[in-house]
Amino acid sequence: xxxxxxxxxxxxxxxxxxxxxxxxxxxxxxxxxxxxxxxxxxxxxxxxxxxxxxxxxxxxxxxxxxxxxxxxxxxxxxxxxxxxxxxxxxxxxxxxxxxxxxxxxxxxxxxxxxxxxxxxxxxxxxx
Amino acid sequence: xxxxxxxxxxxxxxxxxxxxxxxxxxxxxxxxxxxxxxxxxxxxxxxxxxxxxxxxxxxxxxxxxxxxxxxxxxxxxxxxxxxxxxxxxxxxxxxxxxxxxxxxxxxxxxxxxxxxxxxxxxxxxxxxxxxxxxxxxxxxxxxxxxxxxxxxxxxxxxxxxxxxxxxxxxxxxxxxxxxxxxxxxxxxxxxxxxxxxxxxxxxxxxxxxxxxxxxxxxxxxxxxxxxxxxxxxxxxxxxxxxxxxxxxxxxxxxxxxxxxxxxxxxxxxxxxxxxxxxxxxxxxxxxxxxxxxxxxxxxxxxxxxxxxxxxxxxxxxxxxxxxxxxxxxxxxxxxxxxxxxxxxxxxxxxxx
Numbered sequence: 447x448x449x450x451x452x453x454x455x456x457x458x459x460x461x462x463x464x465x466x467x468x469x470x471x472x473x474x475x476x477x478x479x480x481x482x483x484x485x486x487x488x489x490x491x492x493x494x495x496x497x498x499x500x501x502x503x504x505x506x507x508x509x510x511x512x513x514x515x516x517x518x519x520x521x522x523x524x525x526x527x528x529x530x531x532x533x534x535x536x537x538x539x540x541x542x543x544x545x546x547x548x549x550x551x552x553x554x555x556x557x558x559x560x561x562x563x564x565x566x567x568x569x570x571x572x573x
Numbered sequence: 574x575x576x577x578x579x580x581x582x583x584x585x586x587x588x589x590x591x592x593x594x595x596x597x598x599x600x601x602x603x604x605x606x607x608x609x610x611x612x613x614x615x616x617x618x619x620x621x622x623x624x625x626x627x628x629x630x631x632x633x634x635x636x637x638x639x640x641x642x643x644x645x646x647x648x649x650x651x652x653x654x655x656x657x658x659x660x661x662x663x664x665x666x667x668x669x670x671x672x673x674x675x676x677x678x679x680x681x682x683x684x685x686x687x688x689x690x691x692x693x694x695x696x697x698x699x700x701x702x703x704x705x706x707x708x709x710x711x712x713x714x715x716x717x718x719x720x721x722x723x724x725x726x727x728x729x730x731x732x733x734x735x736x737x738x739x740x741x742x743x744x745x746x747x748x749x750x751x752x753x754x755x756x757x758x759x760x761x762x763x764x765x766x767x768x769x770x771x772x773x774x775x776x777x778x779x780x781x782x783x784x785x786x787x788x789x790x791x792x793x794x795x796x797x798x799x800x801x802x803x804x805x806x807x808x809x810x811x812x813x814x815x816x817x818x819x820x821x822x823x824x825x826x827x828x829x830x831x832x833x834x835x836x837x838x839x840x841x842x843x844x845x846x847x848x849x850x851x852x853x854x855x856x857x858x859x860x861x862x863x864x865x866x867x868x869x870x871x872x873x874x875x876x877x878x879x880x881x882x883x884x885x886x887x888x889x890x891x892x893x894x895x896x897x898x899x900x901x902x903x904x905x906x907x908x909x910x911x912x913x914x915x916x917x918x919x920x921x922x923x924x925x
Contacts, residue, residue, distance in 0.1 A: 461752070462748050465752065531744070552740055553778065557804070
């Protein structure tokens with residue numbers, strides 16, 4: 447069972463993570479944690495079972511956002527929204543192969559993020 | 574010599590003539606054959622034609638002539654060498670025709686032919702050497718191209734990385750502005766920060782376009798302006814519609830950043846001042862004729878300037894607009910026409 451009001455934020459840039467927190471809280475949702483590495487992200491996701499994970503591609507440590515997302519997808523089943531600064535075809539191909547619920551490109555605006563989160567909540571009302 | 578005196582012809586002809594049976598055993602020869610082989614007619618009669626040849630020509634004869642001579646009985650212009658009794662081979666061309674079981678042959682002396690052949694062999698050798706040299710040069714070139722391609726790929730990678738970092742840093746700047754704005758209550762301060770965030774977003778969007786550009790230098794301004802206007806629309810009331818109509822135009826960083834900021838300033842300005850009733854339309858048009866100037870028009874259907882003379886009120890936004898237009902070597906004017914219409918004209922980016 448996932449917690450519909452919980453969002454996990456994964457970004458190794460503190461300021462960007464904080465920005466995302468503000469957007470999420472403005473929507474009336476709860477930030478259940480912020481993680482800067484894939485391992486932290488997986489541990490928090492397993493513990494908190496958030497409905498949505500906002501996932502940066504570049505993280506601290508050896509594993510990137512796709513690795514973290516894959517493990518979260520298998521172990522928790524959260525909806526993962528990728529937020530990437532990269533437009534590299536190789537990166538995009540990896541993301542596409544990793545069951546993304548959405549992909550947003552930096553610079554992202556509050557409007558884009560809010561639209562995606564609302565859509566995910568509406569698409570899966572019974573979760 | 575009477576016409577049709579074949580015998581005289583055969584005796585005096587400067588070519589070797591012979592008659593043989595179907596196995597090419599010689600029956601008769603003319604005197605020229607003696608000159609060509611150093612053997613008397615009596616010595617030649619009864620011999621296999623093959624036995625008159627040098628060892629290497631015997632091989633060629635077996636390969637090129639024997640089969641045809643046994644079958645159809647004829648061959649044409651086979652190059653062979655006769656083994657002369659003086660030890661010096663005589664190059665000849667052999668032509669044979671068949672008459673029942675009789676084979677009639679002619680041998681033309683072909684001393685030049687041997688020289689040609691040697692020349693051909695030498696030419697072939699030279700050609701093979703040139704080919705080898707070419708292949709080696711080609712390999713070197715391919716290596717060079719591969720090295721250059723790798724260097725270029727490395728450069729592209731670094732450039733993408735730089736654009737990526739710049740974009741990321743702009744996102745951090747945007748985050749700092751947002752976090753600061755959350756600590757403020759003064760509406761004027763909040764509005765100022767909101768204005769800064771829009772400008773930062775426009776610059777970030779330019780880097781986003783550059784990262785997706787094939788040459789990492791230029792991109793189509795249309796896609797950029799559509800993204801930019803879509804972002805500005807999200808910050809505007811639903812009752813105000815932003816429209817964008819941009820002609821295809823390749824632009825680089827130096828053109829796109831000021832252009833993006835101009836569109837941001839003028840559109841934001843219209844949103845802020847033109848519609849006290851809260852409804853209306855702002856139209857952003859970019860024209861880029863193949864020849865001549867790029868024209869940017871930003872027109873609203875709002876209330877027009879508060880100043881009756883149609884003079885815009887001085888502001889930071891206006892200072893920025895005028896400065897950016899100058900930076901692009903352009904000029905700008907505003908007209909009151911069912912609202913305010915700004916029209917800026919610049920030299921096309923390539924010509925700037």
